[in-house]
Each structure stands twice: as C-alpha cells, then as structure tokens.
Amino acid sequence: MALTALLSVSDKTGILEFAQGLHALGCKLLSTGGTAKLLADNGLPVTEVAEHTGFPEMMDGRVKTLHPKIHGGLLARGDLPEHVAALAEHGITRIDILAVNLYPFEATVAKPGCTLEDAIENIDIGGPAMVRSAAKNWKDVSVLTDAAQYAEVLAELKAGGKTSDATRFKLSVAAFNRIAQYDAAISNYLSSVQADGSRSEYPGQMNSCFVKVQDLRYGENSHQSAALYRDLFPAPGSLVTGKQLQGKELSYNNIADADAAWECVKSFSAPACVIVKHANPCGVAVAASPAEAYAKAFKTDPTSAFGGIIAFNRPVDGAAAEAVSKQFVEVLMAPAFTPEALAVFKSKVNVRLLQIELPPGGATPWLQGRNAGDSKRVGSGLLLQSADNHFLKPEDLKVVTSLQPSAQQLDDLMFAWTVAQYVKSNAIVFCGGGMTLGVGAGQMSRVDSTKIAAIKASNAGLSLQGSVVASDAFFPFRDGLDVLADAGASCVIQPGGSMRDEEVIAAANERGIAMVFTGVRHFRH
Helix, strand or coil: CCCEEEEEECCCCCHHHHHHHHHHCCCEEEECHHHHHHHHHCCCCCEEHHHHHCCCCECCCCECCCCHHHHHHHHCCCCCHHHHHHHHHHCCCCCCEEEEECCCHHHHHHCCCCCHHHHHHCCCCHHHHHHHHHHHCCCCCEEECCHHHHHHHHHHHHHHCCCCHHHHHHHHHHHHHHHHHHHHHHHHHHCCECCCCCECCCCCCCCCCEEEEEEECCCCCCCCCEEEEEECCCCCCCHHHCEEEECCCCCHHHHHHHHHHHHHHCCCCCCEEEEEECCEEEEEEECCCHHHHHHHHHHHCHHHHCCEEEEECCCECHHHHHHHCCCCEEEEEECCECHHHHHHHCCCCCCEEEECCCCCCCCCHHHCCCCCEEEEEECCEEEEEECCCCCCCHHHCEECCCCCCCHHHHHHHHHHHHHHCCCCCCCEEEEECCEEEEEECCCCCHHHHHHHHHHHHHHCCCCCCCCEEEECCCCCCCHHHHHHHHHCCCEEEECCCCCCHHHHHHHHHHHCCEEEECCCCCCCC
C-alpha cells in the first residue's frame, strides 16, 4: 500500500525536493495553502487538506487541519484492530509521514516594533497539534520538523520502503523538543507583555531551552556528575561553537576556565594572550605577535600559569606554539592553528586544542558573540540579570586628581580596566606596557587584594614602579590606595562612588598619583 505524506510548512526550504522524492517513491501527497500551491505549480499531484477532509479552511486559515480525518490518520495505531476498524468505518486514510514547521513566532517577536497582535497571529495551533499527534504515534508515523531531516528519511525510504523504529523514535523526540521550544518562546514573550503591548525585560515565567553537547566525566569534583549544554542558537564566536582538534576530553573545570579566558581575550583588538587559572586571569598581555603576547602574559605569574588555560585572539603560529609547549598547559584556544603549530603539539596528545572562530566585527565588536543575559542558580531559584557587556570609552573617563594621566598611561588604564572585568571581586590589577604585572583576586577585603597583587608581582620579579592599577569597584578607604602607591603605582582607574571619594582623591593627590573615575563597576562573583 502506498504511503501517505502530509506536508504543511511555513519555511519552504527543501520541501519541494522532499516532495519530489516522496512522489518518485509512490507516496500520496496531502498539503495545505502555500505548500500545496508550490507543489502543484511544480507539477506534483497533490491533494489539498480541505478536499481530503471535505471541510474548507476558515477564519483566515486558523482552522484547516483540526479535523478527525487528519488527527485520526496520524493517531491510529496499526497494531490495534479496533483502530484499523475505526479508520475503515469513518473513511479515514492513515498518514504515514508528516512534515511540519511552525509559524515563525520566535523570528516575529525578535523584530523591532513587533506588536502583541503580530505575535498572537504568529502562534501556530494546527501545526503543533499535528506534530504532537504524529510524535505520540511514532511507531507508525515519521514526523519531520526540520528540513535537515528530509534527506535521511528519503534515504531510508529508498533503501527499504519504510523508516526504522530508531529513526522514527529519534524524529519523535526531536518533534517534542521543538514543540517545547516553541511553547517556551510563546510563554516567555506573553508573560513579559501586558494587554496594552508594554513589555517587561524579565518575563513572569522564564522557560529556558538548551541542547546537550556532551556528558562530562564529572563536575567540579569527582563525586559530582555533569554535562555541557548550549543555547539553541549559540552566538558566533562563543565557546560552545568551538571544535576540539586534539587532546583529552574537556572537564567541567576546563570548560568553565576556558570560557573565562575566551571571553577576556575576545575583548582586545590587538594580538592578545590570556592565561587563566581557577577562573581568574593570572597573565594577560597585548603585543605585536601571539608569541610576544604569550611571553609577556607568562611573565606575570609563571607559577600560576603552570597547568593553566591559554587563549589567543590570533591564529597560533609555530613560534607561539613552541613557546607554549615548554610549559604544562591544559587547554589552548585560538581562532586557528597553523600546520607548524599543530605539528608542535602532535606529540603532546593530552593537550586540548580548541579552534574557535572569532565573532564578526562591526560597530561594536566587543559585544559580538556575548550572552545578552547571565543566570546563577540559588537554592530552589534562579537569579537573572543582563550581562556585563558595558564597554568603556576613553571619553567616558573623568580625571579627579590634579595630576593628569599621560597618553601612555591612558592606554594602560584602558587595558587594565578590561582585564579587571574578568577578575573575581575584589579585583586589583597592576599593569604596564600592555601586560599585567600583578593580579589580586577574590578577596573579602580590597586592601588585601591590593597587597596580594603587589606580592605576586614581587614574586615574579616584576617592578611596579610607574605602573597603573585598575580596581573593579571603588576604594572604601584610602588604605588600599596607600598600598598601591607604596608599591610604585603612578595612576589608578576605579569606578568612584564611595562616601569617602574625597578622602581617596586627596590621598592620591598627596601621593602624586593620577586617578580617573569610570562611573561603572565590574563586580564578578
């Protein structure tokens, strides 16, 4: 008996070729509206759903497939005699293949100026109903919800006249996933708007959909299980879009640290290298070449760099690879690796090499490939916030001391401020000449972070004379400023906003230090 296929798609990509392939195999074609017209215009014999059901489309197409002849044909189980008898009694034809993609709700609400009416009219009703019916009856029906599935189904039909149980079940799972994604998008949108069309930044119900990339060996510790998931549509240039070229499987901690390194290195336009250890940059530098940037970054803290995560924003060449290969590195990331670089690491089979394309440029390259929002799990709840994507421009700086920073100091201040954004609070970063000199991170006291940063520089044999310092939040007292002045710093960048700003400014003038305020802080918890 010939198979019957119902094709009803909003996105027509690949549907004509799929229908032609089905017709060549002797399948009977049912279709609706624009899809039926497309098939008929290309010479395919197709029966309109309205003709099939004997019931016309109505209400501007809102009602067309919601009919027993459609859902009976999709839901009838071939292994139950009573279902087969019901089909015969009511003249219902079994539908063996369903290809449906839904009204473009997500694309509609993403458009600037989308109205509530626009959104409502792009909520598909008949499509999801058919998909759910077909997916529930997966043992008898192949349900396709993505054009990427057409080729596999055609190939199986050509080879054996039917699809396998495994394929139908896989298609069913994909179909239910698609419906879940679709309903989540509708819920997120509608629970963020009022009847007058005004919209809140955060919906009344937050529904998130992520796709599993891989299971991980374990979580932060060996007694914890873990897996990596990605957004449905990951941003270009994000970590999850990368390709692992060699090395052991990435661990939970590898991925967390790699993300911190990659997000930081993407922030620089000049060739840059970032070395991360335990979620904090322990060395960052910009230079004329990747090899030089690495050498400068490594100098900041050679001890912590051991077993670190290293990221470049330029292709790694042979020179950079030779330099990096002399230390123990867990993960090395870059937009590309030259053949010479790959040859260097070929014998180091445990080194994980990740190739990640940089995001596209444009007017705001620092925002490309970044998340729009951040989330953090708390006990039985979730904290949501917009991502810290603030980009500081030199004209935003406010000089608050009698001493003005020089042009070179301003360059170093901007560099230091960028690094501080990726250091755990309380963050203090000494820099000079396009490289970090000392990093103090994650302390309960800002003055302790300042002391630790100075100690780290001393341990690495780096002078802080004439250095600049970035503080991710304001100095609550002058004691932190006195510590960095004693260490040799000449210029400070900080948000300002403390009740004791005047005290800290007076201390800077007293110590002969230039200070600029940003008006923005960068806590990273």
